[in-house]
Amino acid sequence: MVKYSGYLEYMDKPFDTNCYRRNPRLMKLGKEITLLGMEVGLLTMKKGELARFLFTPSYAYGALGCPPLIPPNATVLFEIELLDFLDSAESDKFFALTTEQQETFPLQKVLKVANTEREFGNYLFRQMRFRDARERYKRASLILCHRSSNGDEQCQIDAAKLLVFLNLSYTYLKLERPVRALAYGEKALEIDKRNVKALFRCGQACLSLTEYEKAREFLVRAQKEQPFNQDINNELKKLASCYRDYMGKEKEMYSRMFAPVCTSPVGPELKNPLQLKGTVP
Structure with missing residues (x-):
C-alpha cells in the first residue's frame, strides 16, 4: 500500500x-x-x-x-x-502450479501462501469490501482444507484454519448471512471448542436468526471463558432485550387471536351510541 x-x-x-x-x-x-x-x-x-x-x-x-x-x-x-506491503511471490508461485504439484508443495510454504491470502482478506475487510475479503478467506480455506498431515504438522494446519474460519464467520455476519456465519463459527469450534471468538460469533449469528436459546448457550459459554469481556456482556443484554420484545409480541398476538367476539344485535352501522338517541323519522 x-x-x-x-x-x-x-x-x-x-x-x-x-x-x-x-x-x-x-x-x-x-x-x-x-x-x-x-x-x-x-x-x-x-x-x-x-x-x-x-x-x-x-x-x-x-x-x-x-x-x-x-x-x-x-x-x-x-x-x-x-504504508504497508505483502510479499505475494510465494502465493503467485503456488497458484501457477497444477493441482498435483500443489499437493507436494512444502507445508511451510503452503502455510505462508494461506497466510498471505488471509492478510489480503484482512486488508479488504478493513476497507469494508466484505465480499472481496470473503473470496480471499475462502481461497486460504481451500488451500488448508485440501492439505492433511499428522502430528505437529496437523496442529499447524489447524491453527491456520482456525484463524481463517473466524475471519469467514465475522465476514458473513457483516454480509448479513448469519447461517453461513454460524457454520464457520462451528467449524472453528471443532478445532477449539473453548475459543471465545468462535463462541461469540455463533451467539451473534443465532441472535440474528432469532434462535434465542442457542444464542444464550453460545454466549454463556463465551462468558465463562472471559467473564469481564464487555462485548460478550453487552451481547447478552441485547439478547435479553430481544427476547423480552419477542415474548411481548407473542403475548399480544395470542391475546388478539383469543379475544372475545362481540355478538351485539346492533348492526355495524349503529356502533356509535350517539346514533341511538333522538327520533327516527
Missing part, C-alpha cells in the same frame, strides 16, 4: 498522485506499478518509510514522455510513502 506524488521540474503541483484517496488501494509491482524507477525505489524501502526519488528519463517516461502531461526526456521527482 503506497502513497505517492509525481512532480515535473519547476512545478509545485503533482502531475500524478493518490494522496487524496482516503484508502489507497493495494498495487502490485509489475502490474499496477509499472514505472521502473518506482519499482526499483520501492524494493529499497521499509514499511512506514517516506522517501524522495529523482528519476532520469530511462527510469521514468523515456524519450517519448507521456503527452500531454510529461514532455520527452523528462526527469521527474517522486515522493513515496510505503
